[in-house]
């Protein structure tokens with residue numbers, strides 16, 4: 259089966275080789291859509307086939323793969339996401355990240371579901387996609403500009419109606435945790451995707467398109483879209499529109515899972531008024547970031563007074579508030595917004611920047627920061643100036659910034675300070691997981707390293723025993739600090755999020771819809787209906803769940819091919835060995851329960867419990883026969 263798709267998808271894959279300056283357009287195989295849905299799933303399949311274990315993340319042969327799912331741009335609410343996939347230069351393993359905004363929609367309207375970039379240009383360039391006309395343009399004059407300046411300069415050159423994906427100075431200088439910024443303010447920040455873009459001398463990708471996206475069954479799509487709109491605007495879920503993820507500032511104080519001053523505490527009363535304070539004094543209304551989305555959870559902001567008066571920005575999320583605020587003892591809203599703008603402009607991952615500086619601040623607190631590392635800066639908690647100066651040094655690789663630019667874990671190893679950085683597989687994350695076994699397991703088994711999104715679950719933190727009962731037949735997944743049903747819940751959520759990420763929709767509201775009262779809750783089967791109505795490819799609940807499982811297992815297999823196994827599905831730093839100081843999980847630490855949860859998780863996945871790798875039988879059962887054969891041939895698994 260290799261026919262071209264006609265509904266939901268644009269139906270094409272665009273390959274750009276920057277070394278040969280060659281541009282090839284290929285039909286999107288229907289078989290890929292049936293097996294991997296789109297977005298992150300098809301990206302994973304391309305990565306598996308094109309980027310083998312001998313390809314260095316910074317070699318021209320590594321690929322930067324952009325993917326848009328079938329629901330993105332379909333006029334259904336939530337369809338805004340683009341996924342970027344690559345072999346990560348930060349961790350050396352599977353890497354990906356996603357971003358919202360209008361770029362995904364524009365790429366699809368230009369006629370492409372996936373854009374694959376390989377090779378390396380001799381000089382800085384940017385790609386301009388204008389429907390069928392694709393140009394590789396000179397970008398020497400843009401090199402050295404920050405993200406906001408680049409966006410503006412490109413719009414001046416090719417027209418205000420383009421959407422841009424840019425790197426800042428961090429990407430140019432191959433900082434290992436550089437981001438790609440979409441529509442100026444929306445970050446694909448994790449795992450160093452911007453570093454790979456910089457290694458290819460690619461400054462930006464500007465897109466505009468005029469094509470229409472057809473759906474297979476317009477009446478059914480409208481019926482399902484209306485149902486979704488009603489659910490998304492009903493009380494409870496509506497909270498996302500009012501506050502977005504900033505409402506987590508309050509919940510996380512109630513249950514105790516903030517990361518305060520590099521995880522030295524888990525509650526931060528100082529941040530409880532953030533949502534109201536932000537909305538009342540900084541937000542300028544709420545807008546949508548995709549056509550047809552009624553949630554409109556984006557709050558553009560402006561600082562009216564104080565040191566940063568006049569600054570404005572796009573969207574603020576909890577993860578920014580934590581990594582550039584709570585984690586560093588900074589609680590002033592204006593300072594956090596200013597620092598968000600700074601990392602956006604430079605093109606740095608806010609989380610990795612925050613965890614790195616948090617470690618430096620703790621070393622300073624303990625009198626352990628050598629003068630050659632501090633370079634005259636006073637790394638005091640709550641000091642935004644020191645964060646600003648350090649971020650600039652990192653992005654420009656100036657002085658000790660050249661060491662920091664390799665990442666928090668690499669820096670910690672050089673400073674003999676590994677106990678002060680929490681991570682999994684070389685990727686750091688904020689949010690304290692010690693008292694929340696569901697989250698500890700999610701971070702440990704995530705294919706891209708410690709991460710709150712790959713197996714994102716809210717059943718435990720929101721204490722939804724009713725949702726647990728409906729999904730798993732017992733309430734225990736809704737009890738946050740116990741171990742029962744946690745492995746089952748993580749397996750479900752990992753598969754569910756793989757489906758959502760492959761459809762190309764926002765998963766925070768999707769998780770909220772899952773938590774609603776049973777009568778109106780939206781589960782995996784509802785997305786099978788949406789997928790079928792949009793694409794015309796009939797997909798049952800069982801089939802779409804299997805797609806999710808297949809996508810997750812493909813990422814696990816990619817990592818297994820690189821030598822990743824059960825020994826790596828773990829956590830490092832004080833998450834593991836230091837009892838949580840406060841909150842519901844006070845006194846808990848991950849080393850006390852993680853191995854038990856891993857045993858249960860591998861049993862749920864039908865993986866080899868000793869290695870934590872999918873077996874031949876499991877891979878064959880989910881239609882990954884070629885993947886099984888490849889792993890057997892390489893001696894990673896045996897028949």
Ligand code: SF4
Nearest residue numbers: 547551553554555764
């Ligand atoms: S839910 Fe929010 S982020 Fe997602 S598409 Fe709608 S407005 Fe954008």
